[in-house]
Amino acid sequence: MRIIRPVLLPCLSALALAVLPLSVRAQLVQGQYETEAPVGSWNTFPFLTAPSLGRGETSYAFASDSSCTLANPALAARLPKLTLGLNGSLRRATIFRFGPVNTGVFTSRENLTIDLSALDWGGLSFRFGRWAVAFNAALIETYDRPPIAFDYYEEGRLLYSYKWNQTGLLRTFHLSLARELRPNLTVGLGLGLLSGSTGLTSEESYAYAGYVIRDDRDQDLSGFTMNAGILWEPLAGLRLALAVRAPFIAKAASESALSYTSVSAGAPIVIRGSSRDKSRLPATVGAGVCWSALPRLQWAVDLTFIDWMSYRFQYFGETKTRAFRNSWKLGTGVEYEPEISLWGAALTLPFRAGIVYDSQPMRDPRSGVLGWTVGTGVAWNHLRLDLGASFGSENGSGRKLRTTRTALALGYRL
Amino acid sequence: MITVRRAAAALIASALGFLASTTPLVPQDIVSVRATEENKAKLARSPLDLLMEWDHKLYLVLAPGDVSRLQSLGIPFALETGRLAVSPPPSAALSQGGLNGAYHSYAELERELLDIARDYPAIAKLFRLGTTLEGRTIYALKISDRPELNEDEPEVLFLGCHHAREWITVEVPLLLARYLTGEYDRDENVRNRVDSAEVWIVPLVNPDGLEYSIQTYRWWRKNRRLNDDGSYGVDLNRNYGYQWGADDEGSSPAPVSDVFRGREPFSEPETSIVRGLCESRDFRVAVSYHNFSQIILYAWGWTRRPSPNAAEYAAMAARMADLIRPVNGRDYTPEPACSLYLTNGDTVDYITGTLGIPAITIELPPLDIVHGGFMNAESDISSVFAENLPAMLYLIDDARQKFAASGDGERPGRPAKPKKGKLDALK
Numbered sequence: 001m002r003i004i005r006p007v008l009l010p011c012l013s014a015l016a017l018a019v020l021p022l023s024v025r026a027q028l029v030q031g032q033y034e035t036e037a038p039v040g041s042w043n044t045f046p047f048l049t050a051p052s053l054g055r056g057e058t059s060y061a062f063a064s065d066s067s068c069t070l071a072n073p074a075l076a077a078r079l080p081k082l083t084l085g086l087n088g089s090l091r092r093a094t095i096f097r098f099g100p101v102n103t104g105v106f107t108s109r110e111n112l113t114i115d116l117s118a119l120d121w122g123g124l125s126f127r128f129g130r131w132a133v134a135f136n137a138a139l140i141e142t143y144d145r146p147p148i149a150f151d152y153y154e155e156g157r158l159l160y161s162y163k164w165n166q167t168g169l170l171r172t173f174h175l176s177l178a179r180e181l182r183p184n185l186t187v188g189l190g191l192g193l194l195s196g197s198t199g200l201t202s203e204e205s206y207a208y209a210g211y212v213i214r215d216d217r218d219q220d221l222s223g224f225t226m227n228a229g230i231l232w233e234p235l236a237g238l239r240l241a242l243a244v245r246a247p248f249i250a251k252a253a254s255e256s257a258l259s260y261t262s263v264s265a266g267a268p269i270v271i272r273g274s275s276r277d278k279s280r281l282p283a284t285v286g287a288g289v290c291w292s293a294l295p296r297l298q299w300a301v302d303l304t305f306i307d308w309m310s311y312r313f314q315y316f317g318e319t320k321t322r323a324f325r326n327s328w329k330l331g332t333g334v335e336y337e338p339e340i341s342l343w344g345a346a347l348t349l350p351f352r353a354g355i356v357y358d359s360q361p362m363r364d365p366r367s368g369v370l371g372w373t374v375g376t377g378v379a380w381n382h383l384r385l386d387l388g389a390s391f392g393s394e395n396g397s398g399r400k401l402r403t404t405r406t407a408l409a410l411g412y413r414l
Numbered sequence: 415m416i417t418v419r420r421a422a423a424a425l426i427a428s429a430l431g432f433l434a435s436t437t438p439l440v441p442q443d444i445v446s447v448r449a450t451e452e453n454k455a456k457l458a459r460s461p462l463d464l465l466m467e468w469d470h471k472l473y474l475v476l477a478p479g480d481v482s483r484l485q486s487l488g489i490p491f492a493l494e495t496g497r498l499a500v501s502p503p504p505s506a507a508l509s510q511g512g513l514n515g516a517y518h519s520y521a522e523l524e525r526e527l528l529d530i531a532r533d534y535p536a537i538a539k540l541f542r543l544g545t546t547l548e549g550r551t552i553y554a555l556k557i558s559d560r561p562e563l564n565e566d567e568p569e570v571l572f573l574g575c576h577h578a579r580e581w582i583t584v585e586v587p588l589l590l591a592r593y594l595t596g597e598y599d600r601d602e603n604v605r606n607r608v609d610s611a612e613v614w615i616v617p618l619v620n621p622d623g624l625e626y627s628i629q630t631y632r633w634w635r636k637n638r639r640l641n642d643d644g645s646y647g648v649d650l651n652r653n654y655g656y657q658w659g660a661d662d663e664g665s666s667p668a669p670v671s672d673v674f675r676g677r678e679p680f681s682e683p684e685t686s687i688v689r690g691l692c693e694s695r696d697f698r699v700a701v702s703y704h705n706f707s708q709i710i711l712y713a714w715g716w717t718r719r720p721s722p723n724a725a726e727y728a729a730m731a732a733r734m735a736d737l738i739r740p741v742n743g744r745d746y747t748p749e750p751a752c753s754l755y756l757t758n759g760d761t762v763d764y765i766t767g768t769l770g771i772p773a774i775t776i777e778l779p780p781l782d783i784v785h786g787g788f789m790n791a792e793s794d795i796s797s798v799f800a801e802n803l804p805a806m807l808y809l810i811d812d813a814r815q816k817f818a819a820s821g822d823g824e825r826p827g828r829p830a831k832p833k834k835g836k837l838d839a840l841k
Contacts, residue, residue: 273515
């Protein structure tokens with residue numbers, strides 16, 4: 001009960017950089033950015049490379065590169081004989097409420113920004129006869145948050161400091177197998193191996209009193225996914241697709257150490273935790289349409305349904321309450337691929353545009369991300385270079401969060 | 415006959431430590447007594463388990479119930495578990511295993527309270543007092559013979575964890591619940607207490623705050639009210655209605671303050687729930703656990719003027735300190751709550767000022783911030799409980815004696831006994 005006065009009270013006051021009037025919605029539960037929330041959106045399936053990104057984030061019925069098999073394994077049979085590809089992305093997201101920020105310890109004047117960059121996909125596929133195989137490695141989720149570093153000085157002397165940092169990522173190593181059953185019907189099956197990690201560190205130093213509290217948490221993530229898909233071409237130029245990713249268990253080997261260390265007290269107090277956590281991630285069903293309206297002009301629509309109500313998250317041995325509702329994502333886009341001749345070389349210059357709406361699973365606040373997408377590229381001979389971008393604006397949390405992703409893909413097709 | 419085992423104390427102590435971590439319902443301790451001929455003779459006639467004799471001391475292994483047996487022999491003893499027991503090996507699972515180690519989270523406490531009520535239905539009944547801002551339940555465990563009845567017996571209240579970061583204040587009242595239920599069939603003294611009193615235990619008044627302290631920020635104190643200015647939390651121990659907001663020294667009107675008193679008295683569901691419990695019962699004495707500082711506080715906190723019954727409360731607090739000291743040698747200082755600084759709107763003043771009964775705040779160890787402050791080692795849980803147990807039992811016995819002496823509900827000079835109301839009992 002003892003209140004640590006008087007130095008800490010000014011410290012605590014200084015922590016409040018500024019407080020803007022908040023929306024009238026009283027958010028008692030974090031919602032948008034829980035500990036395990038991926039950066040940008042809860043709905044990270046399917047993974048998208050630059051071409052799909054620019055095309056309204058559509059991928060179920062449109063085969064651009066082998067990454068499409070992460071969405072619909074059946075598309076492997078519609079890829080060229082051999083494809084190779086790499087993709088890198090720059091991601092920027094704004095975030096307001098996470099960890100100790102705007103939940104009671106620190107307040108911020110504005111939304112905070114996190115920037116991430118990564119080589120986030122590599123893949124290859126090849127067809128042989130009526131079979132096709134694709135292999136992809138992709139960075140499908142990141143859990144980073146803006147780091148916090150706060151120092152409080154008085155008369156040139158450091159009295160208090162606070163540091164907090166959360167990082168994390170999840171990769172998939174995915175193998176797809178597809179077969180053309182009939183000239184207009186293909187099916188496919190995919191298996192994914194998940195691998196990742198998270199780390200959270202906070203350190204609070206009361207230099208004036210000579211003690212430090214430190215909290216370290218580490219998790220090794222793993223799991224298996226299974227998805228399947230079908231692609232049907234009832235008419236020339238029309239493709240219909242259905243894809244399913246089964247619900248799966250994501251495992252975490254979790255270790256923690258909470259310590260109190262005092263210069264004058266001798267041995268530190270350490271509380272260790274260890275658990276093997278299992279979280280149930282939801283099933284996802286996607287449907288897609290791709291229609292070649294005119295030569296070189298294609299229009300695609302994707303609808304994804306995610307069963308978030310079945311989500312169960314376990315963290316260090318305890319199942320956490322996540323008041324989630326089922327959510328959906330609708331994207332539509334066009335791709336126009338004119339051919340030009342440049343210095344005697346035949347080039348294809350795709351232009352892409354689209355819009356997407358991505359509803360988030362939280363019941364409170366009820367929010368969604370509305371985005372528009374653009375993309376372009378150049379294809380020459382067997383080589384392709386594609387650029388795509390998605391610009392999303394969130395509505396519902398009262399914070400107008402933004403999420404942006406820009407991707408550059410390099411591909412080879414035979 | 416005394417037998418001396420030729421086993422290293424550390425080895426046995428480590429085994430006990432391991433057992434303690436895997437069988438949390440049966441705490442075990444090592445104590446030492448002076449190796450006098452008189453003590454040897456007394457112990458020879460007792461079933462107490464002698465570990466070894468070393469350096470003019472006899473070391474005993476105490477199982478649950480053995481503390482009272484040792485006390486009944488009149489042999490002063492000192493707790494040695496913290497000194498002798500080594501940390502359990504890393505592979506040994508901690509009692510609960512999560513971020514909070516052996517301390518109870520809300521979910522873990524809920525499970526344990528349900529288990530106690532299920533395992534001891536004849537003497538324990540769990541009540542759902544109400545719901546917090548984030549939808550968690552505040553529970554009360556009633557321990558008495560025929561707990562489904564409102565018998566004409568003295569009622570005693572033990573409260574824990576008004577302040578989120580004070581994790582050990584959940585454990586001490588919870589261990590009392592385990593002790594009273596676990597020892598009921600084995601210890602006649604415990605049986606007498608439970609049969610002739612109604613002990614109410616609310617181990618966790620602030621579950622929302624506790625969860626935030628575990629998950630996000632260890633040093634969090636308040637509840638999880640989203641205040642109008644965007645800050646979070648009301649200090650529950652400044653939100654009670656007696657002399658609420660008497661001045662800005664004993665509490666703060668600023669939401670960002672750690673001692674923010676709230677918008678109005680009992681604005682918070684947690685304090686409103688405790689008030690509801692107090693008004694529906696007829697408590698004779700109440701204790702609210704906090705940490706740290708090792709002090710025993712009584713009314714008033716809101717003013718430096720002594721309360722009308724200050725002498726009685728001071729004597730009670732001094733007696734408790736005397737009972738605590740011999741167990742581990744730790745001194746708890748009895749004093750009025752205003753001695754350190756003024757506090758208004760706190761639990762002790764509310765209970766004493768409104769109900770007219772003694773209310774005690776016990777600030778558990780450590781002594782100061784540099785020795786852990788709000789953070790106690792897991793190995794301290796059982797020793798802190800062990801030293802507070804005699805004081806807890808004293809309060810129950812004191813309430814029984816006064817009840818018996820004064821007759822049915824007569825409390826001279828104090829407000830009329832409130833009527834007993836209905837609480838929502840778990841089926």
